[in-house]
Amino acid sequence: MSSSQPPAGRESRVTMKQVAALAGVGIKTVSRVLNNEPNVSVKTAERVHDAVRALDYQLDLQAGSLRRIDGRTRTLGLLVGSVDNPFSGAIHRAVEDAAVGRGIAVFASSLDDDPRREESAVRAFLQRRVDGLILTTARRRPDYVTSLGDRGIPAVFVDRRPIDVDLDSVTSDNREAAHRATTHLVARGHRRIALLADRSDLQTADERRQGFLDAVGRAGIPTTETVTVMDLHDANSAEAAVAALLSSDRPPTAIFSAQNLITVGAVHALRAAGAQRSIALIGFDDIPLADLLEPGVTVVAQDPYEIGRVAVEHVFSRLEGYAGPARHTVVPTTLIARGSGEIEPAR
Missing domain, CATH: 3.40.50.2300 (Response regulator)
Known part of the structure; x- marks a missing residue:
């Protein structure tokens, strides 16, 4: 067995020197091509990439000598x-x-x-x-x-x-979107609207609450007609909150759930109470299979x-x-x- 071969049980690691030899260029040229450095012709770059594929060469980004000239780690x-x-x-x-x-x-x-x-x-x-x-x-x-x-x-x-x-x-346009969703409910005749939102110390939750309040205020709906439930952080807490609202003396006729996991919890609670066709629901952000439910879930979809x-x-x-x-x-x-x-x- 030749001394240049790797010990039994170990694979030979392809080196940049081997890539350079196969491509017919210098090691520095290989480094420039692999790190997208300028001043390398298209044909030369193609030869280097062909050699890399042929040898299945893997660039070691942790090796200091192979980092980009500008010090970046990619x-x-x-x-x-x-x-x-x-x-x-x-x-x-x-x-x-x-x-x-x-x-x-x-x-x-x-x-x-x-x-x-x-x-x-x-x-x-x-x-x-x-x-x-x-x-x-x-x-x-x-x-x-x-x-x-x-x-x-x-x-x-x-x-x-x-x-x-x-x-x-x-x-996203959080405040504007929450205003638009709430106005959509108001336009259908709702006045007893419940807002379900995330943690009050989160910026997005606060912006969506402000949008909700903007809309009900503009509609002339007194705060005694609305309910705001904050600090809901998952589907389970939202489901419990909606169940409590539905069993109250004056349950809401509409719900604006201001986060996608909260919407999931609201959907579960409404369906458990058989109220999915009598209480309106708009969610902030889309949820999986929202269009396949009956009724489909109206949302303000982010991108x-x-x-x-x-x-x-x-x-x-x-x-x-x-x-x-x-x-x-x-x-x-x-x-x-x-x-x-x-x-x-x-x-």
Whole structure:
């Protein structure tokens, strides 16, 4: 057995030197091609990529000698509310779809609306020297923002826009959308409307509550006719809240559920009480199979994929040299009437 062969039981690791030899170029040229550096002809790049595929070469991004000339690691950090929430999943998909085309890996983590978990996740991202960050925050003024500026790492906030933070952000039109949903119920004759919302310390929950109050105030509906239930954080708590409202002396004739998991809980409670055709329901954000229920669930649908797409493009533009002022992009929502939000109050 030749001494150049690997020991038994171990596979030979393909090296950049072997790729360079097969492509007929130098090692530095291979490095430039794999790291998308300029000043390499198209034909040369094609030869390098052909050699990479032929040898099944894997670039080791953790090896210091193989990092890009500009020190980048070709990675992004993504912090979402919860990876098992469809809204967060759509943002994650959009970021990955854009990143994979650039040869960039995405590290994703769940926030779970826990400030301590948020701090831990951001710290882990920074330890891994990510090139940029896309963040959902549970805080109105995150403490780590100054550290990001000191490190020169571009960051974009999604879903929630921190206060007094000079960084890019992408959100939905939360207050306007909640106003539109509530007005939709008022237009059907409802006055006893219940708002079910997330934690009161979250910016999105507060904005949606303000939109609700704007609409009922403009309609001249006294606050004694409405019910606001805050601090619901999952489907189970929402289901219990709706069940309690239905058994009260003056149950609402309509419900505006201001978060997708809350809407799921509301649907369960209404169906359990046999009230799904007598009490109107509009949810903020779409839910799976909403169009297949009877009646279909009317929603104000966000566009989380577009939120993620815009956010990652903001990160890329910063990495490519854009140094302009912070940008706040508002992605519009769409009211989708499916039946539940069009139920009129009993006369």
